[in-house]
Amino acid sequence: MVLDPKPTKIEDVARAAGVSIMSVSRALRGVEGVSAGTRDRIRALAAEMGYVPSRLAGSLAQATSNLVCISVPTLFDAVFAEIIGGMRETLSHAGLETIIETSDYHQAREAVWVERMITWSPAALVLSGVDHTDQTRSLLRSAGIPVMELWDVTDDPIDMCVGLDHRLVGFDLGAHLLRLGYRRPAYIGIAPGRDWRSEKRRDGIADAFREAGLPLEPIHVDAAPSFEAGYEGVLQALALTTRPDVLCFLNDHLAFGGLMACEAEGLEVPNDIGVAGFNGLNITNVLPRRLTTSATPRALMGKTAARMLVAAVRGVRTERRVVMPVALEEGATTRPQLTSTLPSSNK
Amino acid sequence: MVLDPKPTKIEDVARAAGVSIMSVSRALRGVEGVSAGTRDRIRALAAEMGYVPSRLAGSLAQATSNLVCISVPTLFDAVFAEIIGGMRETLSHAGLETIIETSDYHQAREAVWVERMITWSPAALVLSGVDHTDQTRSLLRSAGIPVMELWDVTDDPIDMCVGLDHRLVGFDLGAHLLRLGYRRPAYIGIAPGRDWRSEKRRDGIADAFREAGLPLEPIHVDAAPSFEAGYEGVLQALALTTRPDVLCFLNDHLAFGGLMACEAEGLEVPNDIGVAGFNGLNITNVLPRRLTTSATPRALMGKTAARMLVAAVRGVRTERRVVMPVALEEGATTRPQLTSTLPSSNK
DNA sequence: GATTTTTTTGTTATCGGTAACAGTCTGCGG
């Protein structure tokens, strides 16, 4: 590694071009105030000299940067990778760069991160979920920069939120399963306290069944959300005194692990037991039978959020709260109502 | 969103504490030069006033930041998420922050990104793979900051590299399959030109079989690396005039899709056809039969790279090139040697 | 107690840019 003797700075370009520093600054930023001729000449020269302006200095002088800081619980879950993917394109088109953090579902960690990020004078901040420490909320409220809360919604966002109504999504699934004739539902998730959103969905499912006077059996595997957790969850479910007739999983990953467990245990899906996931991941596309799941518009959600952020950065305020639609996809892992008279979405 | 009237700056703290700006700076950074008494007093006051130093200004003055910029091809592949996860912990312990970019396997995009990142005066840069544009290489060589190339290795890294010898990994797999008695291998990957590493592995497999005078049938599905691509690849493989007796997949995701396709097509694995993946992802843990695959030490790789980077940032040079070990995991999707009659070149 | 040393604290210049304002140079009407 060779130490660069001295990186070219704006002054060098100015001297070489025989103009003032300001002219170079204006020319390179495309700001009004230089004649087209000198602008082009300066630009060509700068490119030739390999000059790259220091964003550090630029952002400091302007008291703002083009950074959008994004915090997600984890990157291991494709869901967040897809949301970020959806955002990134729109953001980068608008000249905004992204800096990503994973909080591992720890509020405290997120709080520390937010405080650190503020010191970069970012253009905007993106958090996952709507549950944050009071400190984080007040800090951001007074920071004066656009803040987006993603994946979940609330009536009282810090600034803006785009996400799902998880409780409602759960309720819809529960109601659907009820209609299909299921009566002994179980929910299989991971240890509570980490993923708040999944718990809202669980409660939604429970609500739906409670209206029919039926309880939801909650099973929380003490593990990371993974295929294995779903597998393990099924084993626990089958050990219950009353065997459930339908299993609702935290997400499609767990559901897949669960399907494998059912198979390993000699249970036939959907005849012996129903299975429902959440998210609509592409893994379900290659399964012998399509998984009943709730398809979440992850990329679109990211894109929507990004558009609102870009607008906000430019000073245009849009909605404060956007609820994305979720499509309940009837697959072949739940039985159609009344066995076979009704058509299912699976051909 | 309320506009912050005026964020507290170091000067405010200094005035409030009745000391000079420098004392505050020193006290907060824990740098020598302030008495313990005033240090604590200043710190307490700063915390109370909610003062957060501007990293923009700090980094500018110090001509370096604590930012480590990481470029990966994609976050949709758990592999890179895991590598990043492995790095992050070590880096953050060392007080380094990470900024992540996805290049989508486009060299040009990576090149632009590198140029942009340089403007932030990062502490270090991390790239995926060892294939970059000449521009990127020379820019980084002269940038004077530590550069890590990950996931692949080369004899001539820009600065340092930690990764796998993909060609060798492929060769080892090919040799193993050859020993098991397979004679008509096929490789199933995605359209070439995007993922250079997978092509190196494919060539390695081909090398091994070529030594026995056997050709490797390459199949490149024109799609993103996904379950579906593997599924589709199997359909193409089965349509060949000579049906392969073993399928080597780009990675475990494709392999899984492939397994589903085999099942759907009524082929029994491993009796009718062998299947091998790459990576050792956790999906294989819940399958009825374990996948034969090459387990890559992703988290460890990230950790190793991170340690070297931290050392480099502190001015300590370590190795330039580290090759991580890969464990060939014999699963149940390839048949053990000599269990059934060894097929000769024609059956 | 005076002087040297060491510690603590303050000053000044600088990092690499940008905003706001001040000139300079046109072209054109009166």
Next chain:
DNA sequence: CCGCAGACTGTTACCGATAACAAAAAAATC
């Protein structure tokens, strides 16, 4: 031929910190 708007270009102050050096205060030495 003067004066002035309008289009360029340059000057100065500052963004919010840090490094290097200078000064003041406290501790140590003789």
